[in-house]
Amino acid sequence: MTKKMIVLMLLIGMFLTSLPLTDSNVTENSINYIKQSPFRINNNSDFSTYASSGDGSEENPWVIENYNISDEDSYVGIYIGNTTEHYILRNCLISNLSFAPISNRNCIYIYNSTNGIVDGNNVTDHDNGIVVEDSKKMVVKDNEIAVMDSYGIVFAGCSNSTAKNNYIRVANQGITFTDGTEYSKALNNDIKYVDDGIVSYSDNNFIEENNIANFTTGIFIGFCQYQTIKNNIIEIQEGSLNNVRADPCIGIVSRLSGDSLIDGNYISNTIYAIYSDDSVGNDIKDNVVDSNQIGIYVENSGHELVRGNIVSNNTDYGVLIDKSNNTNIYGNLIQNNKESGEGDSVGVRITSYEDSIVYHNNFINNDVHGSCADINNDWNAPYPIGGNYWDTYDGYDNYSGINQNIAGSDGFGDTSFTISGGEPPIVDEYPLMERIDLFPEEEVEEPQPQPDEEVHPFTNLAENITVAVIIFAIGIVAVMVIKMFSGDKNVYD
Incomplete structure (x- = not known):
């Protein structure tokens, strides 16, 4: 049967x-x-x-x-x-x-x-x-x-x-x-x-x-x-009737499509959580991709945004960019991507093509934080925007400036962080000394009540602020992340 x-x-x-x-x-x-x-x-x-x-x-x-x-x-x-x-x-x-x-x-x-x-x-x-x-x-x-x-x-x-x-x-x-x-x-x-x-x-x-x-x-x-x-x-719900299905399972697929918003989704226990194939201009933002084989996979595509995502506990890659160009990867939390068996899980892997940029991400507790096969991709934005936070970076911050030769700290390491070896090596020129607060709470000035005026607690919030509450589970620990951000798509924000 x-x-x-x-x-x-x-x-x-x-x-x-x-x-x-x-x-x-x-x-x-x-x-x-x-x-x-x-x-x-x-x-x-x-x-x-x-x-x-x-x-x-x-x-x-x-x-x-x-x-x-x-x-x-x-x-x-x-x-x-x-x-x-x-x-x-x-x-x-x-x-x-x-x-x-x-x-x-x-x-x-x-x-x-x-x-x-x-x-x-x-x-x-x-x-x-x-x-x-x-x-x-x-x-x-x-x-x-x-x-x-x-x-x-x-x-x-x-x-x-x-x-x-x-x-x-x-x-x-x-x-x-x-x-x-x-x-x-x-x-x-x-x-x-x-x-x-x-x-x-x-x-x-x-x-x-x-x-x-x-x-x-x-x-x-x-x-x-x-x-x-x-x-x-x-x-994919473990222990459920789904185990009757032995097919590879993919959370979200964009194929020969584009200019679409993939926002705020929770995807777990799939082969690929989000897969963009032969697509252009998608905005992949504020998703939680946890416990998949590959978290976010962009293949044969261009001009994709990968921003504000929580990419965790994926066994092969957190983010994989393959045969794609002009992909912007920024503002993501990339953590605990580990292979349970042989080999290593990579936080972000770029295999080929060029003009992609990776910056202002937090890389924490991955088997391998990053890997890149082409030198024509950037792992930092220009100074003074800078690169990424790497929890294995052990440099110092005694200098500042575009060449890191001016006395005084500036929040960037004085030496680069090596992504991949080779000649020349692929590096983050401006590694961050501290984690980026990716999901800051907006400070909102409380309204002053006028005489005989009742003030509602949610009035006068800053315009165009999106509040996204994502509750997700990693192991048995429930994590609540409250995100408030303006939604600006400028890659150098």
Whole structure:
């Protein structure tokens, strides 16, 4: 019996036990489900046939609810198409539909529709769960979707639509944006046991605050730009059913994409936490990548920013830059990257190409702090900005100036720190004597209350300050890092 089959059997059993077992109406979770054959709403005039209430206005949308649909001769459970009126499709049970060899085998299929909400439905054991095509202003939320041969939720050719708070188990892809879907969001979804958690092939979308576990790829963006991937938790959970999956697992992948923000994510126990391949201009910032094989891997790419990340406990490399140029690596905490077996783990490795820069990072307790195969990369910014903090540097600071020959200390070591040997050696010309405070707390002047004026404790905060609280675990020690920074992308900040 294959490992994937074990997962499918366990998940089918878990979800199908919640479904009605008779052909009569049943009551479950305080909902009186109505046994119903699959049906189609082909235009606005059909809503009244299946709606329990409403008139299609924004204030009083059509409500289609509480249907129990199970029909082995039908390949679509509910179809709604070519509609403009407001509606809510909610609390329906859909399962055991036909797997006839045709396209569009969907539990719920929305086509050319606007102003719809698909809420709280339970769909299981089919090809696709909820497919929304050529539609806009759609919301798909709080649905339970399990055991899909292909897709959990699909937005194809849509705009300004949202998938949020959905619970997805066992699918090829959990949530997919494709065919030009734009300005759409995947928010706070819980996704497990999938090949790909969330996938976007379209520009200008947002993937935020999702929990994705036990996957081949957590989040994949391909052939697109202007994505925001923010504050997601992406991990392989040890001791869980995920160990059924023996495939290499990658947290976030950007392939043939660019100009995207990968910000504030927590990624753990993967092969590569963040992998940027054949991409340009991504901003990889403020992520926690802990206990992976490689923390951040940039390959065949250019003009990438790697800044403000916590890169720890990775066994091969903390940051690996391979066949890429113009990568800026600064303001990162790179620590405890150690190989448990033979060989060494490297904090930052640059293998080839040129014009990358590494500065203002803290290198602490790594097997090897840095490694570089090309002299045409810089491991420090120009004086007086300087280089990096290396906890193994044992030099002194008695002099200052661009040549470190003027009496008086300046916070930089008087001698360089060697990254790699050779002729000439690759060095940090201005190693820092003390760790950089990478995540300083902003000092904010408290407002002075005026007579008879109540002052709220969060008013008058400095404009454009972002507060990111990242709670993560290293071993059994919980670490809270409060970051406050301006978000300036100037590499010499």
